[in-house]
Amino acid sequence: MSQRLRNSLYLGLIIGLLVAVVIGLIPRDTTSETAAERSHRIASELRCPFCHGESIADAQSAIAADARDLIDEQIATGMTDTEIFDYFVARYTERVLLSPPLLGWGTLLWALPLLLLVGGVAALRRRKRRAVPAPIVVSSDALDDAKRVVAADLADIEVQQATGELDEDEASRLRESYISEQQALAATEVAAPQPEPPSRKRRLVGTAILVVGALALTVGVVVTVQDRTPGDLITGGVADPSNAPRDLTKVTDEELEEVVAANPDVIGMRMALAGRYFDGGEFSDALRHYMEVLAREQHPEALANVGWMTYLSDEIDTGLKFVERSLEVTPDLPQAYWYLANIRYWGMNDPAGAVAPLETLLEFEAIPDEVRALATDLLTQVRAAL
């Protein structure tokens, strides 16, 4: 790789990291966060302890839904994010947090990829340096000494052969080896004085600065990125879901809550949400929304359902008034007749008063078969009690 290409790669890497840091440092927008958005954000940062590998926000299990309701309640009572997280950690340990905390082992976890990167780059550079064959280097003094010694050894052979100390074969064998040694020495370059290698201390300091800097960078990015709001500038998402037309049956209660909160005066949407709660038996949530509707208009269905819930909580007279008021607004709501009949028969021990509403109910053609069956049964029972 050419030096130029490598330099621009390094530059690109540094710019990329800087951009990441800057993105991380953009303050997140919490002022516009609704309670439902906040609840969803908290739930998505908590691992569902009863399911596997899902957040409380995503998990479908009944208990995860209960946990979401609990978070809603905690927000309503004014608990801070930290208090809510602490509540779950106190019961399920830190495993409940989807992003490991930046303390203890968590730090290592976050820093590990960066350390590996730094280590890898360092290892590559080291290897590259080693790939250049290192010349065999001797000091010039040592070279001169060695040459002198070989020359003297060669001279010695002649003497030893003359005195008969060495025979012909032995002498020529030694001579050959000394001569090749002499040639090698002659070919050896005298090293230019080696540049002083960077001191060990300086290298250590350099590495330390690099590691600390990398750690600080990781921690900084993680801290700023991990608590972003879904829907803000960086994480993207739908900022205002009310604008998008959607199939209401596929929207979760939480999403619908958000939409309703953003559009408090759209009655139809609120009625749909209240209806879900009512059908699911979550009366306190249903009541909350029906009361909001009734504060805006005398919606017959809201009146009837509020009346029924009121009756079920043993406020028989008040419940009856709501149902009757509903029938005053419109005589076309079958469920109001069903409620009226039940309240009169069971709540007020008035079978005679229950007959007329049941008969009216059975005149509706659009009612489902099971309702018709129930109404017919009740009518038989009521007539028998007369």
Next chain:
Amino acid sequence: MTDEPTVTSAHRQRSVGTWVAVGVGVVVIVFGAIFASRFGLDPDLVASPLIGEPAPAGAMPYMESAGELSLNDLAGDIVVINFWASWCPGCRLEHEALLLAADAYRESAVTFVGILHQDRVGPGIEFLDEFGRGDAYRYVSDEGSRAGIDFGVLGLPTTFFLNRSGTIVGQVNGPVNLDILAGAINTILVGGDIDPLTETGELENR
């Protein structure tokens, strides 16, 4: 030859490389061994951090009568708290043992509380009709799973033991049997320490 030529660091570099390779190899093997040894263990199954803490005191409505029970009302008793549901197979397995133990320790001021968790009251009552109920056993329901979350319950069945001062001293994940119940209660009765966590089987969730 008297003077040895100065050898460069080529040789030393190779040995550093070898050490690094060996080091990486060792780390990989150690991590691999730790990882492999933990296969089959559910990392979620940990003792509740609430062990050693006072039991949560939220009020729970009785399943079959009016009124509510707070665990504070049982102060002074040893309390066995059993989270159960009608759909939970492990709860069927342990039901008889719970009834027997509740009856056996009734005179020793040991109160059994069954908390119907992740279930509706109707099926819960049908379950009790079918498998029987303890005479002094308190059956309450867990609305909104609040008690389960307060206790850090991870699934069913789960049983907790409270000492006479209302501190959670032990937890059983999975069905209990008479040995476990009697062992724990006897130990608490004489003021000893019981295992903070016993695992007997799978926990279930709905």
